[in-house]
Amino acid sequence: MREPAPRGTVLVTGGAGFIGSHLCERLLERGARVVCLDNFATGRAENVGHLAGHPSFELREADLTEPFTMDEPVTTVFHLASAASPPDYLRLPVETLEVGSLGTRNVLELAGEHGARVVLASTSEIYGDPLEYPQRETYWGNVNPIGPRSVYDEAKRYAESLTMAHHRARGTSVGIARIFNCYGPRMRADDGRMVPTFLNQALEGRPLTVAGDGHQTRSLCYVEDTVRGLLALADSAVTGPVNIGSDEELSVLSLARIVLSVTGARGGITFIERPQDDPRYRRPDIRLAEEALDWRPRIRLEEGLRRTLAYFVEQRSRYDGLPEGATPAN
Numbered sequence: 001m002r003e004p005a006p007r008g009t010v011l012v013t014g015g016a017g018f019i020g021s022h023l024c025e026r027l028l029e030r031g032a033r034v035v036c037l038d039n040f041a042t043g044r045a046e047n048v049g050h051l052a053g054h055p056s057f058e059l060r061e062a063d064l065t066e067p068f069t070m071d072e073p074v075t076t077v078f079h080l081a082s083a084a085s086p087p088d089y090l091r092l093p094v095e096t097l098e099v100g101s102l103g104t105r106n107v108l109e110l111a112g113e114h115g116a117r118v119v120l121a122s123t124s125e126i127y128g129d130p131l132e133y134p135q136r137e138t139y140w141g142n143v144n145p146i147g148p149r150s151v152y153d154e155a156k157r158y159a160e161s162l163t164m165a166h167h168r169a170r171g172t173s174v175g176i177a178r179i180f181n182c183y184g185p186r187m188r189a190d191d192g193r194m195v196p197t198f199l200n201q202a203l204e205g206r207p208l209t210v211a212g213d214g215h216q217t218r219s220l221c222y223v224e225d226t227v228r229g230l231l232a233l234a235d236s237a238v239t240g241p242v243n244i245g246s247d248e249e250l251s252v253l254s255l256a257r258i259v260l261s262v263t264g265a266r267g268g269i270t271f272i273e274r275p276q277d278d279p280r281y282r283r284p285d286i287r288l289a290e291e292a293l294d295w296r297p298r299i300r301l302e303e304g305l306r307r308t309l310a311y312f313v314e315q316r317s318r319y320d321g322l323p324e325g326a327t328p329a330n
Contacts, residue, residue: 008032008033008073008074008075008076009032009033009034009035009070009072009073009074009075010027010032010033010034010035010074010075010076010077010078011035011037011070011074011076011077011078011110011116012024012027012034012035012036012037012077012078012080013037013038013064013077013078013079013080013081013103013107014037014038014043014079014080014081014082014121015034015036015037015038015043015048015059015078015080016036016038016040016043016044016045016047016048016059017038017042017043017044017047017080017081017084018043018047018084018182018184018186018187018188018191018223019080019121019179019182019223019226019227019230020036020038020043020047020078020080021043021047021048021186022184022186022223022224022227023078023080023227023230023231024036024048024051024057025051026227026228026231027231028051028054028056028057030231031056032056033056033057033058033072034051034056034057034058035058035060035070035074036048036051036057036058036059036060037060037061037062037064037068037081038059038060038061038062038081039061039062039063039064039081040061041083041088041092041095042083042084042085042088042092042188044188045059047186064081064099064102064103064106064107065098065099065102065103065106066106067106067109068106068110069110069113070110070114073114074110074111074114074116075114075116075117076116076117076118076119076234077107077110077111077116077117077118077119078119078121078230078234079103079104079107079118079119079120079121079159080121081099081103082096082099082100082103082121082152082155082156083095083096083099083152084123084152085191085192085193086149086152086192086193086275087190087191087192088191088192089149089151089152090148090149090151093151094151096151096152096155097151097154097155099155100152100154100155100156100158100159101155101158101159101162104120104158104159104162104163105162108162108163108166108172111166111172111173112166112170112172116173117173117174117175117234118163118166118172118173118174118175119174119175119176119177119230119233119234120159120160120163120174120175120176120177121177121179121230122156122159122160122176122177122178122179122241123152123153123156123178123179124178124179124180124181124243124245124282124284125143125149125152125153125156125279126141126143126153126156126157126160126178126241127139127141127142127143127279128141128142128143128144128153128277128279129142129143129144129277129278129279129280130142130279130280130281130282133281133283134247134249134283134284134285135243135282135283135284135285136243136285137178137240137241137242137243137285137288141157143157144277147276147277148275148276148277149275149276149277150277160176160241163176164176164239167239173237174239174240175233175234175236175238175239175240175242176239176240176241176242177229177230177233177240177241177242177244178240178241178242178243178244178245178284179221179226179244179245180219180221180243180244180245180246180282180284181193181194181218181219181220181221181245181282182220182221182222182223182226182245183195183196183220183221183222183223183304183305183308184222184223184224184304184307184308184311185223185307185308185310185311186223186311187308189312189315194218194252194255195220195255195259195305195308196308196312197209198255198256198259199259199263199305199308199309199312200312201265201267202259202260202263202265202267203263203265203312203313203316204267205265205266205267206267207267207268207269207270208256208259208260208265208267208268208269208270209270209271209272210252210253210256210269210270210271210272211252211271211272211273211274211275211278212252212271212273212274212278213253213271214251214252214253214254214256214269214271215251215252215253216251216252216274216278216279216280216281217249217250217251217252217280217281217282217283218249218250218252218255218282219245219246219247219248219249219250219282219283219284220246220248220250220255220301220304221244221245221246221297222297222299222303222304222307224298224299225246225297225298225299226244226245228295228298229242229244229289229293229295230244232289232293232294232295233293236292236293238292238293242288242289242292242293243284243285243286243288243289244284244286244289244295245284245286245297246284246297246301247283247284247285247286247296247297248297248301249281249282249283250301253269256269257269258301258302258305259305262302262305262306262309263309
């Protein structure tokens, strides 16, 4: 394990996104100077608006598919820039592939110039609809390379390959994190993933829409734990890939029922068509993270859902009464 290096400039691509904004906060708490890059295709400036006055924080709008430079020394780059939810990457298919390819290349080139460590935020989607259970990092996956979800899956698979090529050929210090289903405050209401969809449907008194028969499984990890995992990987010399996620698995139908219980909603559950290539099982083997990074999740599902619910309730109250299209001040 390397000793934490909180000082120096840390670059966070996609830093105004859901996970990125929480990561920026933690880095500032550790004493780092943080430069947050985002093109706001899916990220939101308001996610980091509360950091705007911090003397060690800078927000820059940038398109990572174009080469870029940093005038100050950079010690670490966290590469999170990408659409991450199905509605987003299906809406931005070419852009998703380009940020995974061209964007990753530009990040690695910059890191090489500065001698910086790169932490790549990869995904459990690497495993596709897995035939191995639980999924270990040694599993190569079962991915449809031309299906609608492939724009995200293959972008991340290529990003991993390019990252390892730079590590092997040029000696770049890298760490690859395969992030499993992450949830928490600052997810967009229209994100399209299960937790924000279920919470908003419950708050509006509508039935929760469960895809298929709901027996497909997911493993949900609260964002605070995910960020701890990314930081632990950055502070280590581990190359990875390393699974970062909860090993507590539950069905989508079970999650819907827990959301109804946590919110007290009575809209019930309705079933809709299951999307193409929707994975049947998601459960990471996290023994490598436990052994190499001394990391495992801490926040229980019910507690994480209550925190996320509080955020969505607060957001809805902020927007109540505003003219259509207006946004509240930070």
